[in-house]
Amino acid sequence: MKLFQEDVLVSVDEVVALCSGISHKTIYESIRRYNTGRSKSWANIPDNEDLRKRLIIYSSIPATTKIKFNAPSVDDLIKRVDILDKESKYIQIESAKKQLYIEIEYCLTSAIDKGYIKFMPKYSALKQESRERVVKLACEHAFKAACVELNARRSKIKLKDIFAVQKDMPYNWVYKSYDKFVEAHKKWRTQGINNIHGGFGKPKPHLTKVTDYVKALIEKYYKHPNQYTIDQITDLVNSEIEKKKLKTIDRSSVSRYVNKPENKNRLMMYRNSEYFDSKVMPIVRRKDIKMAGDLYYADGTPLQIPCWNESMTKEIRLNLFAVIDVKTKKIVGFDLAESEDRYNVLSAIKMAFDLERIVPFELKYDNASATKTEEFKALKDMLELKGCRFTPTQKGNPKEKSQVERLFGSFQSKYQRMIDGFMGEGIRSSRPNGRINADFVNRLRSKNNLYTYESMVVIVTNLIHIYNQTKTHLATSPSEQFEKCEKLRANKIDPSDIAMLFWKHKTIKASRGEVSTTIRHTTYHYTIWDNELKLRLSGQSVKMYYDECDLSTVHLFSEKGEYLCECRQATMVHEGQAGQTADDVKTLIKVSKHAESIKTTVKKQTAKIRAVGMEEDGDDFLNMLSPYSVQKEKYNNAEGNMLIEYVLDKKNINRDMIREYNPVNTEREDHEKNVKTSRNKRSPFSAKNHQISVLEIDDIL
Structure with a gap:
């Protein structure tokens, strides 16, 4: 419905709604009659918003039709249209206002939810007690900045609208008084937004109780190894500062000071070293061991x-x-x-x-x-x-x-x-x-x-x-x-290393192919079975390592620490044949064989060295010079010849009776003997000679 020249334009649907019981067909038929000139009632004009539709001038509807269908009069309809227009305008205004409030709330909420991040460094640098505190201060700062920006960016957004929106937000920094909000907004806009926490106050030394001197007293008693309690420290400190006529401190002041992390961790090095080592001192993080024996x-x-x-x-x-x-x-x-x-x-x-x-x-x-x-x-x-x-x-x-x-x-x-x-x-x-x-x-x-x-x-x-x-x-x-x-x-180590590391040792002299020692008033003998080593050590000092709990075996080392051999305890036999056992006989045979093997070793080593000489000089190497002949030849001169002639003449010695004697060539004799022995080799310890079974030396050992 629309007002038209002190009248009202209504659509077909609106007529149906106003005239209870009239049909669309009747209305359309009446409109056609007016448009064809057959009737003056039901006057209508095209709808500018939709040319397919027709708007009917309400006063042209016959009075009988209005009465019949109980339709309102023109004046009543005009009043109704006015009311509807006012309601529509109010709704539009409220809708626009609501939309504006939504926009304001969105801007403020976005500033709090996202825009606070750019203010985080500012409040983080102030060393707040927790991250939550930093976030809270940054959000409040972002909120105030958004209020200033909203008012400056869009002139249509008035302060009262911003106030109306912010007072219902669920934060403790919002303003409930419009006058205070306007005053604060003016300061934000003209002077800038200061730090939210207001930490720009100047210190007041005359009101400070825990002065540097008091701190020194607190630390002096807190560091004591007796670990005085807070009450005891408070009493001790007050006793000293009262003498200087200073203000006393209470327990909470002492507790707050010593419980600050930087003070507590520092003083714990003196008060409780175990706490300091376990909580403050750094440690080296080590990887797991990779291999056994590491x-x-x-x-x-x-x-x-x-x-x-x-x-x-x-x-x-x-x-x-x-x-x-x-x-x-x-x-x-x-x-x-x-x-x-x-x-x-x-x-x-x-x-x-x-x-x-x-x-x-x-x-x-x-x-x-x-x-x-x-x-x-x-x-x-x-x-x-x-x-x-x-x-x-x-x-x-x-x-x-x-x-x-x-x-x-x-x-x-x-x-x-x-x-x-x-x-x-x-x-x-x-x-x-x-x-x-x-x-x-x-x-x-x-x-x-x-x-x-x-x-x-x-x-x-x-x-x-x-x-x-x-x-x-x-x-x-x-x-x-x-x-x-x-x-x-x-x-890796071997038994000789164990002996050197953990056994006791003595320095003794080897003799006759064995070493002997006395331990706890008992003498023990140990045989060196290696012939070459026996020849090397006889008459020499060696270190003997032994275990007092097991004296069956010892280990020999040179005086310089070189490992030599392992020696087993020598087996003793009965001196007379009456008490000898089969084991004693075996031991005697073993010792006899070992004695002969020493000689054999000597001969082999000697022959080996002789072979080197014979390889160089051949059979002539076996010829031996006499020291007498060598010296005689060396000093064969005129003086010597005169001396010989003089003695022969004085002694009336016939020169034809003088014979030259060749020296005994033991080297050739020994060589020829060894060659002969090797051709007719026969063991001196055969079963025939001893009437017992032949035992190999390895088996006996």
Whole structure:
């Protein structure tokens, strides 16, 4: 419906709506009649918005039709159109206003959600306490900047519209008062937006309680190793500053100062060095060991199972000193003793080297007093010659050897627990099953239930074997891993190396093809069976390495450290035939054969050297000069001839009776004898001569 010259233009559908019961067909027929000139009612004009439609002038509709179909009058319809126009305009205005508010809200929300990022560096540089705080301040700054930009960019957007939108936003920085918003907006527009947190205030020294002097006092007492409490520090500081008539401080001031991270971490180096080392000091991140034998760890721990000492006079807990391979976690060596002394340490290392016959690339050990002994230092020096690096762990830093510490914890909680008498994991354990029932422990610690020393050694040995053979759900057992893993950087050793590294030694003189020594008032003899070595060492000093626990074998080294040979203890026989046994007879034959073999060796070496001379001079090499002939020829001169003539004349010696004697040629005789012997070679120790079965020397040895 539209107003038209104090009238109203209505469409066909609107007429149908106004005249209840009239049909479209009737209206269209009336319009056609008017358009063909057959009627003056139902006047109409084309619709400018849609030329296919016709708009009817409402006053031209017959009054009878209006009455019949209960249609409103023209005046009533005009009033209705006015109301509809006003409503339409109001809706349009409200729609435009709503659209504007939506646009304002979108701009403000976008600034808060996305535009805040460009202000982040500004507030991040102010060292706020958290990232959330920085984001919050940057969002507020972006909001205020968006308010200024909206008002300046579009003059149609008034401050009251911006205020109306922002006051309903869910943020604590929005303005609820229009006057305050206008005032703040004016400052933003003319003076710029300052830092949101307002941190430009000037310090007021006269109001500061925690001055530099007070800070020094706080630190002085906070650093004390007694680790005074905050209350104690507050009292001590106040006691000192009261003497200077300064203002006292409260507990919270002290607490805030010492709990600042930069102060706490710095002062902990004096107050609690363990905390400082574990929380502040940097560490080196290390990769896993790639091969077995690259690194061994050695450390000791007391067992949690009591037992008797060796003399069964008192209850003790044996000390387990273990050597583990870091790659495979296998216990390669261990020893049990009443205390962690040098014998305990050296025995465990000896087992590790003796069983596996390799020395690791590096061995890390605990920095204990046993490692300061001369024996350990000597072992360290000798192992460095074998390519093994001995490295002490840092004092007070158990994490440096954390693998062996974890192994001891697992060995306690899992394997020692198998044995009755296990006392638990210690008083520091906080696990529910870390402690054993006290009554049960006391019952097992009675004298009748304590294990003997020997039994405990066997039990722990079996437990270690079980540990080495136990497979986990992720990998094979430590023993299998150690066996299969490559050991490219570990150096192989042999029994002679074990002897040099761990056995005791003496410097003695070899004689008659053997070495002799007295240990614990008993004399032991050891035979050197190698003939060439026997000839080389007879009458010479050598170093003899021996194990007091097993004196059946010794190892000989030169004084310069060169390995010579292994010697077995000589077998003694009865002096008279009455007490001799078959074994004694075999020993006598062996010694006799060995004695002859020495001569044979001498002859072979001599013939070998003689052959070199004969190769150069032929058979003439066997001719020997006489020293007398050589000297006589050397000094054959006139004076000598005169002297001879004078003596012959004085003694009336007939010159025809003088004969020349050739010297005895022992070299030719020995050569001819050896040639003859080689042609008719026959053993002097045949079965016929001795009436016993022939025994080869290798079998006897």
